[in-house]
Amino acid sequence: MATTQASPAPLRITVWNEGRHERQNATIAARYPSGIHGAVAEGIAEHLGEGAVVRTATMDEPEHGLTESVLAETDVLTWWGHLSHREVSDEVVERVRRRVLAGMGLIVLHSGHWSKIFTRLMGTTCTLRWRNAGDREVVWTVAPSHPIAAGVPHPFVIEQQEMYGEFFDIPAPDELVFISSFSGGEVFRSGCTFRRGNGKIFYFSPGDQDYPVYHHPHVRRVIANAVTWAAPDGPAEKPRLIHSETGWFETGGDATA
Amino acid sequence: MATTQASPAPLRITVWNEGRHERQNATIAARYPSGIHGAVAEGIAEHLGEGAVVRTATMDEPEHGLTESVLAETDVLTWWGHLSHREVSDEVVERVRRRVLAGMGLIVLHSGHWSKIFTRLMGTTCTLRWRNAGDREVVWTVAPSHPIAAGVPHPFVIEQQEMYGEFFDIPAPDELVFISSFSGGEVFRSGCTFRRGNGKIFYFSPGDQDYPVYHHPHVRRVIANAVTWAAPDGPAEKPRLIHSETGWFETGGDATA
Amino acid sequence: MATTQASPAPLRITVWNEGRHERQNATIAARYPSGIHGAVAEGIAEHLGEGAVVRTATMDEPEHGLTESVLAETDVLTWWGHLSHREVSDEVVERVRRRVLAGMGLIVLHSGHWSKIFTRLMGTTCTLRWRNAGDREVVWTVAPSHPIAAGVPHPFVIEQQEMYGEFFDIPAPDELVFISSFSGGEVFRSGCTFRRGNGKIFYFSPGDQDYPVYHHPHVRRVIANAVTWAAPDGPAEKPRLIHSETGWFETGGDATA
Amino acid sequence: MATTQASPAPLRITVWNEGRHERQNATIAARYPSGIHGAVAEGIAEHLGEGAVVRTATMDEPEHGLTESVLAETDVLTWWGHLSHREVSDEVVERVRRRVLAGMGLIVLHSGHWSKIFTRLMGTTCTLRWRNAGDREVVWTVAPSHPIAAGVPHPFVIEQQEMYGEFFDIPAPDELVFISSFSGGEVFRSGCTFRRGNGKIFYFSPGDQDYPVYHHPHVRRVIANAVTWAAPDGPAEKPRLIHSETGWFETGGDATA
Structure with missing residues (x-):
């Protein structure tokens, strides 16, 4: 029985x-x-329908399309980059980072593992093994109760993919949702959640410019699930993380006032 | 802007x-x-409104009110017990456990820490320190991006409470959402999530028969948040955990068929 | 420079x-x-030398060889079972469980995943996929700073093995040390740590009666590392988890006395 | 019985x-x-005796006393800073970070939470609440099987301390070892482990210039325990995290070669 509200x-x-x-x-x-x-x-619009308003932004727009006002009106940002990580402006990276720590969700896709924003938020090198040879990737769910895994088969198969393999130099994820195997015998923690500050981050490795992975129905479902999961939760009274003039973040005052 | 659907x-x-x-x-x-x-x-109805249908069940009903058909129609079960943990039927406990592992959410409240269902799912003693002396409890959020913490102040105060203190003998929670302090200087991991099988579990310690804690607005909000979080996520194709005649759970077949 | 002490x-x-x-x-x-x-x-003696005294115990000895006095003199217990899990006495299982919660290390090997002691401590079904078809297993380290992974190559290969695959119905491990892949494309969380009570548990999946896996040098090294890791740490003043006459565990007294 | 070797x-x-x-x-x-x-x-020398060679380095030495050769000969580095975090050279910070990711242990003490090296490795603001008013701090062990907690009472008390309170903006620690309470009712995750790359990090909050905390016997014991825990484990073959000319870290080659 469904109600209308x-x-x-x-x-x-x-x-x-x-x-x-x-x-x-x-x-x-x-x-x-x-x-x-x-x-x-x-893919996101397909799954979220009227529940989402999706816009895009790209590298070569002014401020990479990520102005203060765009970010202020963004609940969840997804990130794909590969050729030009180092050309992304440090100022924009810091702006995105502050928004994530203030509560904006962030979905980092595939080669975005080496983006400035992801490595900056992780604190590690985020390096991994790779091989572009059309491996078959099999994606296994290891957290079946996680909303990001809802509605996708266990496992699902991507017929051709770039191989990403361990050791993936990330902090141990807060929740490990997917592990992938590749034809060459490699494994990869392919779906990982991280809470940072007031924000939620999901890294999802499937997807490459050389394969039609973002047309894959289960990949699209996972990304849509992740967007929903990463959205800020209601009008919570979050801890204030303040960026002061000195460049340091501060909160002040007594705790129990 | 809100849409109607x-x-x-x-x-x-x-x-x-x-x-x-x-x-x-x-x-x-x-x-x-x-x-x-x-x-x-x-408290749940107050927050979830038409989004929830809430019924109750108690110890002294037949099968403790938790028949197979009641459980089959339950998305999330909350559990409060204290005096009579050992009188709960082992058969009902195993029935509840199977439903949790199959995907039903479980919210364990306060003295439920020593219930058969909680200790059975945790595998540890779930023992703790306690003192019933009207301590002031201050509840602090340590996972501000978690939906269970949405909308409650940081911290919130319960003026009078039974003290529950560490060491709380549970597995390290998957996510630690709240930590409480008490007048005596004790601390307690008061809000903890655990994923088990296809199900989600939340333990929340505030609440006692000797204090009006379940009338506290923030306690009610947390429980309602937890119910929403613990609900099964959509029509996912979950791993099958089968209870066979021999008493063992099994899945069979090749992985990638 | 080495000193003598x-x-x-x-x-x-x-x-x-x-x-x-x-x-x-x-x-x-x-x-x-x-x-x-x-x-x-x-394998353990080979690596730990004079640092360990190793004895064995088997199913068909009185009390399965695990009397109170044997357990009282055991720092770390390793467990392998397969055919006869259900014949293990509940009394002995509870005895082992109490010792683990009191601080004894426990290393569970391969088909021990379905032992009473492991499923009792985990609280879940501990079910998994399997296929006995001589798969090649590749074991990858995903926690390179963990002492259990010290000294083994990344990856190491077991030429022939029974396949164990996800979903492995365990609580998310406290630390995930190894992930394996198999010829069929399956993956498995093959090296997992769990802290429970005052004790440490390591589950390690390689090893089978049908393959010479326990003669494999890297498998032996991992098991020896795990034994060292799981040993109780010094004369710590641990929380007391007391088994009372009523069957409940209790601690008493004020916290800060 | 002790052997000589x-x-x-x-x-x-x-x-x-x-x-x-x-x-x-x-x-x-x-x-x-x-x-x-x-x-x-x-304090470290007192506990580790001949098992450790301890040297010191300070801010105003050339390169802050942390030259490449000093770091190359350091297994574990402890860090205390407060007034002058921003004066620490970015080059030295990056040098230390590379050594940690390559396997050197790092113990960050008290106000070091806002050091460049800690915030860089965490990726978050590492902000917290504080009040310098001589609060009584009670330190509770929540991971009693952890070697860092070995040998200290549960709880132990520091009679006068600066208060550090939640929300502490760090990633969820890999292992939460201690939680502290303060006279004002605040709580703090005061002992936290983090694995990053090939290295281990421990943050421990007790300690301040205004109180004699580093003369406290249990504080000393914890720091000595942490040093032992954080030390690199043997001649492991770790994943290579290579810093290339371009500033990116890379590993190459096939996984299973």
Whole structure:
């Protein structure tokens, strides 16, 4: 039995993409005619429907499309980058980081593992093994009660993928949701959650410019689930993490006042 | 901006209570005129409204009110017991355990830490320190991005409470959401999540027959949040955990078929 | 530069084995001429030398060889069983469990995942997928700073093994040390730590009666590392977990006295 | 019974301190006549004896006393700073970070929570509440099987301390060992482990320039325990985390070669 009631305001999603592969390589452009960001955004919209308003932003827009006002109106940001991590402005990275610590969700996809924003939030090198040889990836759920795993088969298969293998130099995730295997015998912690400050982060490794992974129905479902999971929870009174003039974060006052 | 759409079916909540203190002691009966279960159920209904259908069950009903059919129609079960843990039927405990491992959420409250169902699911003694002397409890959020902490102040205060202190002999929780302090200087991991099988468990320590804790607005909000968090997530294809005739659980077949 | 000083008393290890496969099957007996327990004990002695005193105990000894006095003199117990989990006496299981919660280390090997002692301590079904078809297992380290992973290559390979695959129905481990892949594309959390009460538990999946896995040098190194890790740490003043006459565990008194 | 055998080479410990409070304030100088670093070093030496070689380094030495060669010969580094976090050279911080990720242990003490090295490794703000009013701190063990808690009472009391309270903006620790309470009712996760890359990190909050905390016997024991725990484990073949000319860390090659 379903009831009818006013739904909450839709989630505001910003899908960020470097957006250069698609302009430099005709094969990739044909695979992702609306860009990798377009495919990711379509997948989210497909699942969340009226529950989400999805926009995109890319590297070569002013401020990479991530102005203060865009971020202020973003509940969850997804991030895909590969060729040009070092060209991302440190100022924008710090702006995103502050928003995540203040509560914005962040979904880091595939080669985004080496983005400035992810390595900065993790504190580690985020290095891994890789091999681009069309491996078959099998994605296994190891946290079956987790909402990010809802509705996807156990396991699901991506027929061709770049191999990402351990050791993946990340902090032990707060929750390990997926582990993948590859044809070569490698394994990878492919779905990992991290809470940082007031924000939630999900890293999901499937996805590459050389394979149509963002058209894969289960990959799309996982990303949509992750967006829902990472959204800030209601009008909570969160601890205030204040960025002062001196560059340090501070809270003040007595605890029990 | 809110949109109008069909809401999902309401959560089906069963609030379980031993229900004996209230019948044996006039002071407690006056404090909880509809029973501890009544107060817990009211708090949930207050927050979830049409999003939940709440029923109650108590110790002295046949099968403790937890028949197979009641459990089959329960998404989340809350548990309060104190005087009579050992009188709870082993058969019912195993029935509840199987449902939790199959995906039903479980919220264990206060003195439920020594219930058969909680100790059986944890595998440890679940012992703790305690003192019933009207301590002031201050509840601090240590996972501010967790949905169970949404909407409650940091910290919130319970003016009078039974003291529960460390060492609390539980497995390290998957997520530690709240830590409490008490007037005597004790600390307690008062809000803890645990994933087990396909199910989610939340232990929350505030609440006692000798204090009006289940009328406390923030305690009610936390319990309602926990119920929402612990609900099974959609029509996921979960791993099958099968209870065979021999008493063992089994899954079979090849992994990637 | 090494100094000479009095070493601590050697660790007291008890290697427990069901010990029936080796008596019932000539091929297995040839593979493990001193029993699976013999091979495990040799591997530990090989690595720990004078630092350990290793004895064995088996199913068909009185009280399964695990009397109160044997357990009282055991710092770390290793457990291998397969055919006869249900024949292990509940009384002995409870005795072992109490010793683990009081501080004794426990190493559970391979098919021991379905032992009474492991499922009782975990609280879950501990079920998994399996296939006995000579898969190649590749064992990857995902916690390179963990002492249990010291000295083994990343990855190491077991040429022939029974496949154990996810979903493995255990609580999320406190620390995930190893993940294995198998020829069929399955993955498995093959090395997991769990703290329970005052004791430490390590589950390690490699090892089977049908393959010479306990003669494998890296498997032996891991088990020896795990024994060292799981040993109780010095003369600590641990929380007292008391088993009272009523069957409940209790601690008493004020916290800060 | 103890045996005599060659001991392993002693641990090489470097105790780092800002070292300015003691030069600027006669009261603090009287409290810590050999500096805070001197007191920390004495406590470690007291417990580890011939098992450790302890040296110190301070802010105002060239390269803060942390040259490449000093770090190359350091197994575990302890860090205390307060007044001058921002004056620590970014180059030295990055050098220390690379050594931690390569396997060196790091113990961060008290106000070191806002050091560049700790915030860089955590990725969060590491902010907290504080009040310098001589609170009584009670330190409770919540991981009684952890070697860092060995040999200290549960709880132990520090009669006068600066208050540090939640929310402490750190990643959820891999293992939570201690929780403290303060006179004002605050709580704090006062002993936390973090694995990062090949290295181990322990944060321990007790200790302040205004109180004689580093003369406290249990505080000394915990720091000595932590040093032992954080030491690299043997000649392990660790994953290689390579710092390339481009500033990125890389590993290469096939996984199973």
